[in-house]
Amino acid sequence: MVEPDHHHFDTRALHAGQRPDPTTGSRAVPIHQTTSYVFDSVDHAAGLFNLEVSGHLYSRISNPTVAVLEERLASLEGGVGAVCTSSGQAALHLAVATILNTGDHVVASRNIYGGSHNLLNLTMPRFGISTTFVDPRDPNAFASAILPETRLVFAETLGNPGIEVLNIGAVAEVAHDAGLPLAVDSTFATPYLMRPIEHGADIVIHSVTKFLGGHGVAIGGVVVDGGRFDWAADGKFPTLSEPYDGYHGITFTEEFGTAALSMRARAEGLRDFGGCMSPANAFYLLQGVETLPLRMARHVENTHRVVEMLDAHEAVSWISHPSHASHPDHELASRLYPNGAGAILSFGVHGGRDAGRRFIEAVDLASHLANVGDAKTLVIHPGSTTHQQMSAEDLASAGIGEELIRLSVGLEDPEDICDDLSRALRASQKS
Amino acid sequence: MRFEVDGRSVYAATGAVPIQRARAEELPLVLFVHGAGMDRTVWSQQTRWLAHHGARAVAVDLPGHGFSEGPALSSIAELANWIASTAEALGDPVHVVGHSMGAFIGLETAAQHTDTVASLVLMGLGAAMPVHPDLQAAADSDNPLAADLMAGWMHGPDQKFGLNPTPGMSMTGTSRAVIETSPKGVLANDLTMCANYEGAADAAASITCPTTLVLGRLDRMTPRRAAQPLVEALGHARVIELATAGHAPMMEEPNVVRATLADHLAACR
Numbered sequence: 134m135v136e137p138d139h140h141h142f143d144t145r146a147l148h149a150g151q152r153p154d155p156t157t158g159s160r161a162v163p164i165h166q167t168t169s170y171v172f173d174s175v176d177h178a179a180g181l182f183n184l185e186v187s188g189h190l191y192s193r194i195s196n197p198t199v200a201v202l203e204e205r206l207a208s209l210e211g212g213v214g215a216v217c218t219s220s221g222q223a224a225l226h227l228a229v230a231t232i233l234n235t236g237d238h239v240v241a242s243r244n245i246y247g248g249s250h251n252l253l254n255l256t257m258p259r260f261g262i263s264t265t266f267v268d269p270r271d272p273n274a275f276a277s278a279i280l281p282e283t284r285l286v287f288a289e290t291l292g293n294p295g296i297e298v299l300n301i302g303a304v305a306e307v308a309h310d311a312g313l314p315l316a317v318d319s320t321f322a323t324p325y326l327m328r329p330i331e332h333g334a335d336i337v338i339h340s341v342t343k344f345l346g347g348h349g350v351a352i353g354g355v356v357v358d359g360g361r362f363d364w365a366a367d368g369k370f371p372t373l374s375e376p377y378d379g380y381h382g383i384t385f386t387e388e389f390g391t392a393a394l395s396m397r398a399r400a401e402g403l404r405d406f407g408g409c410m411s412p413a414n415a416f417y418l419l420q421g422v423e424t425l426p427l428r429m430a431r432h433v434e435n436t437h438r439v440v441e442m443l444d445a446h447e448a449v450s451w452i453s454h455p456s457h458a459s460h461p462d463h464e465l466a467s468r469l470y471p472n473g474a475g476a477i478l479s480f481g482v483h484g485g486r487d488a489g490r491r492f493i494e495a496v497d498l499a500s501h502l503a504n505v506g507d508a509k510t511l512v513i514h515p516g517s518t519t520h521q522q523m524s525a526e527d528l529a530s531a532g533i534g535e536e537l538i539r540l541s542v543g544l545e546d547p548e549d550i551c552d553d554l555s556r557a558l559r560a561s562q563k564s
Numbered sequence: 565m566r567f568e569v570d571g572r573s574v575y576a577a578t579g580a581v582p583i584q585r586a587r588a589e590e591l592p593l594v595l596f597v598h599g600a601g602m603d604r605t606v607w608s609q610q611t612r613w614l615a616h617h618g619a620r621a622v623a624v625d626l627p628g629h630g631f632s633e634g635p636a637l638s639s640i641a642e643l644a645n646w647i648a649s650t651a652e653a654l655g656d657p658v659h660v661v662g663h664s665m666g667a668f669i670g671l672e673t674a675a676q677h678t679d680t681v682a683s684l685v686l687m688g689l690g691a692a693m694p695v696h697p698d699l700q701a702a703a704d705s706d707n708p709l710a711a712d713l714m715a716g717w718m719h720g721p722d723q724k725f726g727l728n729p730t731p732g733m734s735m736t737g738t739s740r741a742v743i744e745t746s747p748k749g750v751l752a753n754d755l756t757m758c759a760n761y762e763g764a765a766d767a768a769a770s771i772t773c774p775t776t777l778v779l780g781r782l783d784r785m786t787p788r789r790a791a792q793p794l795v796e797a798l799g800h801a802r803v804i805e806l807a808t809a810g811h812a813p814m815m816e817e818p819n820v821v822r823a824t825l826a827d828h829l830a831a832c833r
């Protein structure tokens with residue numbers, strides 16, 4: 134059997150979406166630091182504004198540097214297209230605002246990033262969009278929570294903070310049986326470790342800020358459109374399947390078919406909400422994507438070394454990473470994530486909140502901050518920072534013990550990471 | 565837009581401009597016909613533009629494709645009759661713009677229904693369209709590999725890198741998704757029809773209506789030389805050769821194809 138004639142993943146991480154600049158020969162992606170683009174003629178301008186022809190007209194809507202990143206991420210995920218946004222949060226908002234209307238409902242995993250939980254739980258209800266949160270490990274829980282007004286199913290491929298492994302195929306089936314799309318936030322996995330569209334997801338969202346950018350230098354997000362969902366099947370998605378006055382009665386499914394979602398997200402979402410990515414940030418993030426395969430392989434390798442070390446350390450009460458045999462999704466992860474289930478893990482230190490604080494104060498190489506997915510190793514103790522106002526009981530119901538430390542394993546020499554952590558663990562036990 | 569042909573529902577994109585409109589009869593009616601396993605959306609760079617530039621544009625989903633009711637038809641000759649019925653339903657002679665299998669359908673319709681077809685613009689075609697046995701086998705078993713193979717062969721080398729004319733979109737990704745989501749069995753049926761059609765050169769020899777061919781020099785599915793017998797049989801055709809286009813010029817070189825359509829329709833007036 135012949136092989137499909139596409140470049141392989143590592144090649145596309147470097148090249149997809151770009152050819153050397155035809156006028157200057159520039160090999161690197163130029164930063165098109167411009168707000169706007171000269172029209173060829175009045176007719177050309179009118180055609181661009183009316184979606185008759187494609188091209189750049191104003192950098193809120195599209196920009197050549199950002200377009201390279203968009204096309205590259207679409208290619209790596211196996212989607213039809215992508216829309217980059219100013220942040221990962223803006224990407225989730227763009228997806229929700231493009232698909233849903235007031236009165237609509239979301240079924241979402243309850244183990245998601247706190248910011249995403251806030252957006253769905255507290256903010257979207259102000260605009261008439263409600264969410265039911267369910268256990269991501271139970272596909273039936275998604276099915277039971279679906280209401281007549283549900284329009285979207287949402288989860289993280291690797292959850293937060295317990296690295297719950299989503300059974301993408303099973304949840305996609307639940308969603309599709311109800312005529313609904315499945316959107317996943319795949320920030321922790323990146324397309325190097327998981328390509329959710331191949332497993333049935335319809336939309337993939339990333340905080341590009343994290344491993345895709347990889348160096349902790351720029352905030353960004355993306356919505357990748359899988360292009361396989363039939364938005365016109367039963368009239369549930371009027372933003373995509375009904376005429377839109379915003380462009381003289383265009384119907385996105387009629388005109389663009391598989392690309393309806395990405396076209397509407399750009400033509401309406403970026404035009405009106407304006408959460409676009411800057412060309413300079415796209416450039417920084419592209420530098421990261423170029424080495425994604427190399428970095429992720431090393432992130433995972435280092436993570437396995439750290440898990441081994443923690444496993445043997447007497448100050449550690451438990452470890453939560455899918456590579457560890459005690460993790461409830463160990464089996465599923467070894468099937469879905471043959472190259473590793475990411476580089477974020479959490480563990481418990483004996484001695485509760487105080488020991489957690491002492492651990493954080495004793496780390497030297499690892500950085501104490503609120504981020505994940507940097508090239509450098511990062512730690513945080515939610516009990517004394519992001520979640521400090523919560524009681525021990527509330528923390529427990531959110532799956533966050535007082536003793537929980539979250540770790541984002543970086544690319545330093547694994548010996549140095551392990552030395553730093555194990556010294557801090559010893560310090561945590563001295564009261 | 566939805567309308568009926570031979571008692572079955574047909575879906576078409578009209579660029580969101582109704583074809584029934586003031587002084588419609590003064591505007592040429594242009595029927596866009598897609599290729600194997602594809603649908604109306606392959607013409608999204610032309611339909612809406614043309615609808616706003618002096619024509620009535622109708623990009624149909626062939627029976628059983630896209631949102632049109634099935635069953636899919638099983639020979640180029642049947643599809644040519646269907647195009648004739650469609651033109652009748654729309655009420656006018658039509659300018660047929662066809663891609664790949666759609667180009668075969670255009671040739672056959674113009675040869676068999678001379679009063680129906682006002683002119684032809686054809687792209688991504690050869691005198692014969694043999695199908696790679698692995699592609700046919702994958703399509704026969706509804707294996708998504710078929711879509712992947714076609715998407716890989718369909719576009720010129722530039723599109724392997726990308727830089728899609730539509731910002732943020734992946735051309736190979738879009739082509740793959742269109743083919744992958746076509747109803748079961750449709751691609752296999754289309755490929756078989758293409759491989760079995762032997763009438764292209766004869767049809768071309770009999771055609772007298774104005775004809776423009778748009779040929780990509782980097783077309784790997786219907787290489788440039790495969791179109792030469794048609795260029796010779798047609799004799800009078802205008803030939804536009806694109807140095808860097810592959811099998812799908814309407815996506816790869818949308819500006820050139822729009823300009824070519826405008827010139828072609830102007831010359832038909």
Ligand SMILES: Cc1ncc(COP(=O)(O)O)c(C=O)c1O
Pocket residue numbers: 220221222223246248249289293318320321339340341342352353354504505
């Ligand atoms: C899983 C996940 N999704 C989304 C976000 C939000 O992304 P951003 O900070 O780029 O807005 C984050 C940020 O921490 C995250 O970890």
